[in-house]
Amino acid sequence: KKEISFYINSPGGVVTSGLSIYDxxxxxxxxxxTLCVGQAAxxxxxxxxxxxxxxxxALPNARIMVHxxxxxxxGQVTDILIHAREVESLKRRLNEIYVKHTGRSYEDIEGALERDNFMTADQAKEFGLIDKVIDKRADEAA
Known part of the structure; x- marks a missing residue:
């Protein structure tokens, strides 16, 4: 199977749209x-x-941000509460996805995502978001 290369330079976006890409x-x-060029927020x-x-x-000067x-x-209080419960549900699901792909505990992920958390490429590697920081294409590195 041929691999797909996904170059990411994104400030983020709508959660449900992102989850459709994830799925x-x-x-x-x-x-x-996946390769972060610029930012993956x-x-x-x-x-x-x-x-x-x-x-x-990720490239060496890439920035990664989780939150x-x-x-x-x-609107009506009842509708606001419905939306709040939905956002809480999405928060739990996103945390579970980060747990799956980083190998970190749910508590670690929840703490890291409590506020905007910016990371360098090396910090993202240490956290488990990426596997390697690269500065040359694989075919040029040999």
């Missing part, structure tokens, strides 16, 4: 290599870490 990455048979960081094991990379989902709602 597709997990569903297809081809391994997906918010949902972008989740997609970066969702690459195939040992195939998740919990956010949202704002208005």
């Amino acid at each position: 597709t990455m997990q569903f297809i048979r081809c391994p997906v290599t 918010s949902m972008g960081s989740l997609l970066l870490t969702a690459g195939a094991k040992d195939m998740r990379f 919990q989902p956010s949202g704002g709602f208005q």
Whole structure:
């Protein structure tokens, strides 16, 4: 199976849209290599870490940011509470995905995502979001 290369330079985006990309990455048979060029923030960081094991990379000056989902709602109190419960549910699901791909405990992930948490490429590797920081293409490194 030929691999798919997924270059990421993203400030993040809508959680449900990101989860549809995540689900597709997990569903297809081809391994997906992820490479952060620039930034992978918010949902972008989740997609970066969702690459195939040992195939998740970042360039040396890349920045990765993780945090919990956010949202704002208005309207009737009952509807606001419904939306708040949905965001809590999404937060739990996103934490579970980070646990799966980083090997960290749920408590570690929950703490790390409590506020905006910016990381260098090396810090993201240490945290388990990526496997390697690269500065040359594999075919040039030999």
